[in-house]
Amino acid sequence: MGNDLFLRACRGRPVERLPVWMMRQAGRYLPEYRALRRRHDFLTLCKTPSLAAEVTLQPVELVGVDAAIIFADILLPLEAMGAELRFVKGDGPVFPQPVRSSEDAGRLRRPDVESSLGYVFEALRLVRRELAGRVPLIGFAGTPWTLAAYLVEGRGSKHFPHLLAWSHRDAAGLRALLARLAEVTVDYLRGQIDAGAQAIQLFDTWGGLLDPQRFRDVALPSLLAVIDGVGGAVPLIYYSNGTAHLLETLAELPVDVLSVDWRLPLDRVRRITGRRFALQGNLDPTALLTTPERIDAAVRRLIADGAGGPHVVNLGHGILPSTPVANARAFVAAAKAHGRRVESSVHARS
Numbered sequence: 001m002g003n004d005l006f007l008r009a010c011r012g013r014p015v016e017r018l019p020v021w022m023m024r025q026a027g028r029y030l031p032e033y034r035a036l037r038r039r040h041d042f043l044t045l046c047k048t049p050s051l052a053a054e055v056t057l058q059p060v061e062l063v064g065v066d067a068a069i070i071f072a073d074i075l076l077p078l079e080a081m082g083a084e085l086r087f088v089k090g091d092g093p094v095f096p097q098p099v100r101s102s103e104d105a106g107r108l109r110r111p112d113v114e115s116s117l118g119y120v121f122e123a124l125r126l127v128r129r130e131l132a133g134r135v136p137l138i139g140f141a142g143t144p145w146t147l148a149a150y151l152v153e154g155r156g157s158k159h160f161p162h163l164l165a166w167s168h169r170d171a172a173g174l175r176a177l178l179a180r181l182a183e184v185t186v187d188y189l190r191g192q193i194d195a196g197a198q199a200i201q202l203f204d205t206w207g208g209l210l211d212p213q214r215f216r217d218v219a220l221p222s223l224l225a226v227i228d229g230v231g232g233a234v235p236l237i238y239y240s241n242g243t244a245h246l247l248e249t250l251a252e253l254p255v256d257v258l259s260v261d262w263r264l265p266l267d268r269v270r271r272i273t274g275r276r277f278a279l280q281g282n283l284d285p286t287a288l289l290t291t292p293e294r295i296d297a298a299v300r301r302l303i304a305d306g307a308g309g310p311h312v313v314n315l316g317h318g319i320l321p322s323t324p325v326a327n328a329r330a331f332v333a334a335a336k337a338h339g340r341r342v343e344s345s346v347h348a349r350s
């Protein structure tokens, strides 16, 4: 029998032990990934299904996580919509022609996802075959708001002035762009599920930029459109960063799992959001830059914080490229050691 701890925990069902995986687990902290990257640029890795599949499997084999996440990037659908995308060394992703107005947005197309993003679907099929049920496979997308953050700004930013100014100046125009991003995202995620993704994570890395009122007004409608369009066939995880001020709104999202950053203790999240969700997270990724002993103690505390209900052990954001592989392994080992649960009563869902 394969290991389905992750899928059961997402659905709030009893588990003998808490599942563990790491956001950005397929990536630069692994020498095996860096070796492939020396020969191929990032987009080539994403677009070559055999290579993407190989990278997806690396952390399963090398670190022992309880779930795989498909190797791809949240920004790929924007390229499929016609926005030129480059990954510039040291600068991260760049859109040389940012979308700054409704007129710019009008030039984006609704792509046929099978022909423009079929390489991701093919990679998913390959990974499912290779995994043969060993662990579940997660698909993912960015939320419309977080996709727009990069598309409108043209690159990563601390303050996202173009995006936020647009949200003040012309909320309806920005909402229309987000609605179009939501349509493509639904097509893309349905394609991922058809190709074998067994859970979906929505990354809302920049959701916390908005105050509660504008979050509800600008970002939420397109987020709900994505959640609704994907449906309940597979567990849905919503990850956001810096959203302590939005918890009351997030508590109403029709998703299975809330994944939060490390600044929010899990017991507090549960008090505010209630018992409807499994929680995922949320160790500070910099804790993995210390020692196996400290990591063990931190994971023990984390699991105590999450003990009021279903919990998928993870980091609060992506693993840092400078993380020693031994420490990533120590994180996974600590979760497996401290995550054994005897009573299944804590998992009962109303």
Ligand code: CP3
Residues within 6 Å of the ligand: 022, 023, 024, 025, 026, 027, 028, 037, 042, 069, 070, 071, 072, 073, 074, 075, 087, 091, 092, 093, 140, 156, 203, 205, 317, 318
């Ligand atoms: O989790 C995984 O291992 C699966 C693959 C994955 C990548 N990006 C690969 C990647 C996932 C789930 C993502 C999500 C993603 N991409 C997010 C949301 C999560 C988050 O970290 O906030 C965002 C905002 C992006 C956009 C993006 N892609 C940025 C800002 C960057 C540059 C900075 C960075 O972290 O590297 C990327 C590049 C990227 N995406 C790399 C990888 C492995 C590094 C590329 C390289 O090898 O040079």
